[in-house]
Amino acid sequence: MLDGRKGIEVETARSDVSDSIASSYWSASAGSRLATLESALSRTDPAGISGAYKQLDGEILALPTALSTFRTRRNALSPICCLPPETLVHIFSFDPTPDDGKPTYNLMHITHVCRRWRVVAIGCPSLWGRINLAVDPRWAREMLGRAKATPLSLFIERSQDKMTKDDVDLIVNRLHHIRDLRLINRNIDDTARSCKLHQRLTAPAPLLESFWLHISNADHEEWLTLSENIFDGHAPRLQQFKVDNLAYFPWQSPVLSGLVELSISLDSSSFSAPSHPLNDIFDAFERMPALRIVNPYSCLPQLVSHEQHNRVVDLTRLSQFTLFDDVCLSTQFMQCVRLSPGAETEIGLRCSMTRADDSIDAFFAVLVAHLGVSHCVFPRLEFYTDVGDSMLVHDEEPFAYVRIDAHRTLSEEDNAPLILYFHVDYALPKYANSTKVLETFCAMLPDNMDSVLRLDVHTGVDWTVDDWVGILSIANNLVEIHAASESTDTICDALGTVVEWKGDEDEHAFVCPQLSSLTLSFALLENLYPYPGQPPPLALRMPQSLEKRQRSGLQL
């Protein structure tokens, strides 16, 4: 046998046994046994023949056992089988788990390799505690038996088939025994509502550390809500809580108090679903001292006209904060929270077209206020601005959006420049001129804020030459334009000759050498695309002798 990696002959390879050795073996051992049958074979009486049959059958039946015994002895010489059980268990524990966290079934193959592996694997309950109920219910039950008292990690994901009552009963009846529970139902014809799973999670879950519930709810016929009495209020080890597509979240539940990570995505189509006032949400945050990651998505309550919020909620303990919601609700929320300068922050907002101007202006003011606070120490700050009707049209792409990502790269220098990534997709009819968003934002940046701007224009934007001139005159820190093919003509008209094409068939990007004269900080080019391991998508070709912040020679 050759080792696959090195091509080295290994000692466990089956040795060549010549025919003569085999023949000798049989004449010495099996031959003597056969000799006892000679007399039986010559008999003609029925009783003698019957006895011979029995004797031969016995020999035939014994052979597999003998072969098995020989092979077991041979395996005992194999280096892998010489390893102590705990080391074998260590190897088996690396049952590959893909990125999505669902357990696979390598263990099934492992228990069928040889007797020793089966004995060791089955004798270690902790190997069997990660169970994917969606693969094969028979195996799930076999694994549950083998796991014994090991805390369970149960995963169930349904996309084509429906979640069965057995699935639900199995989960509900073992809540006290589960450490990690992940329930994903993407079957829009089922949504698990028939089983009311989301409402049956009311037993105590003393071992539960992580919980993720995702239920597709495409037809919106019914609000999916989590019970206020979830886990009977008792899940003292619960640290991660993630729910998607619910209409109501039990903010006052005591099981939230120990959370480290909370991700909530409520069904934004459920406008009239019951909701907690904003103060309840703030109260809930204050009851979670260990909280480090918060990702609320469409879960802020509708505004009440007389509602005033002057409180300041300290969220400086967060290391990551991602908010995506209606622009007005988000603005109000952001006015009340205090974030850590070091928190990785992403804020998305959604507004209707009819109030885009006012909403964007208002929210930019809040964003810039946070940006100003973080000027010296924020390592990274992202803004995601979504402008369109997506709030009203569920599950559809926004009609138009503008996105601004602002990154401050990790640097030993306190005054690392902010890198703004300005992304535009489709025109904004109400705005009449998409550049207004950029203009508004640039106008609000503090004068002392060092920033570098990239502009990314995607398919469908129909900017005029005047728009482009406006952009370039506003953005005196623009270093790069990245544009899609459909807008190329306009950009070419505006900026002149295309010098270099780069990209795949669907999306072409080009470099405009004129922009090199607008570049403020050529040295920062490598930071323009601050994603680890990836180079900047475009190379600007310009003389390195250009001084920073020198603006000259715009050729339009």
Next chain:
Amino acid sequence: MPTIVSVDDSTVPGEGSSRLLLLVSSDNKHIVVEEDIMSRSRFISKQVEGFEATSQRHAILLPFSSFVLNKVIEYCSHYRGYYLLEDDPDAAPPGRSPVREWDQEFLDVDRNMLLRIIKAAHYLEIKSLVGSCARAIADMIRGKTTEEMREILGVENDFTPEEEHSPSSKCTG
């Protein structure tokens, strides 16, 4: 238990800040190594504690070859002074050993050598090395069928027909 033989002080030089240990492999090679390097091994550490209790110095006989022992020493030398969670006896054991790039290159050896290293690491109680070896072996059989696993690791199917068709076997579908 390892065989411990008394050695003359002159056999093991070194007094002071960095003491030396004499390790003797199964092929009777004598390898002198600094105690600090081998402190990652719980087994060696316990042996050294025993030496201090008796005020005697010993050679430590180990049941694996000098080739394997040198590989283990190379590993311990690389991580000398590094804190690895798996080797901290006071820390809660991590669920799985983390991926360490250097380890992956270090363990890019033939299968038998890999198995010898993990056995030695287990004997010496170097949990981080056991973990890295286990990961490397698991990578070898990842996604493989039962038959392929047998082929890769040189194992025979020693099940009787009845065992092969046990109720749990039927579940493999």
